[in-house]
């Protein structure tokens with residue numbers, strides 16, 4: 001179980017509060033959609049969870065480990081197991097899908113293998129399994145530059161998974177995608193949650209969150225204004241965000 005208690009974050013020289021008293025529990029394998037207006041703190045929340053921003057205060061517990069109390073080891077675990085997916089994932093457009101997925105393991109991949117393109121067979125098999133799980137098996141040897149936006153998102157997801165991600169934090173992963181590609185990315189998230197027990201938190205438009213996410217958080221002025229499961233937003237909830 002993952003628990004956040006009273007996360008607060010302010011930014012800039014004026015210490016503008018962006019997140020206030022954010023608290024929640026979530027289970028491994030959940031798919032949570034975050035909805036909320038521009039400036040409500042959605043990106044800041046994801047970046048705080050990925051430890052890309054320092055928290056002003058708050059307690060962060062992951063499977064019994066107090067992440068800040070555990071010092072370096074706790075933070076290292078998050079950095080290793082939690083993947084933050086940017087809106088426009090940077091891919092090597094002139095390299096294949098497979099290479100892009102494998103190169104994502106920088107740190108684990110020796111430089112000479114990155115340069116020569118030599119791949120160990122167990123790395124190869126593992127990466128191909130993951131590429132299959134995101135529905136790109138038939139495109140594994142295509143150049144990333146030839147892919148659609150939705151396919152590029154799925155390469156980024158595959159890269160995170162190859163890297164060992166157990167939690168995926170995705171900031172507007174389907175913005176700019178056509179409806180079919182958006183659905184395919186979100187179907188993929190759902191499958192990862194139910195079949196691989198991956199946890200996904202994704203910033204989404206309301207309609208897509210309602211259609212795909214089992215749980216929805218509505219953010220407003222840095223607070224979780226509502227936290228609902230298995231249903232659409234009420235008019236009252238829509239007015240809150």
Ligand code: ADP
Nearest residue numbers: 011012018036037038039040041042043044045
């Ligand atoms: P959202 O993703 O919901 O649009 P953000 O988390 O990006 O919102 O930002 C929330 C608020 O915090 C916005 O008003 C934004 O301008 C402000 N903000 C975020 N980061 C910074 C920063 N580094 N410096 C100043 N203001 C920031």
Ligand code: MG
Nearest residue numbers: 042043044171
């Ligand atoms: Mg944002």
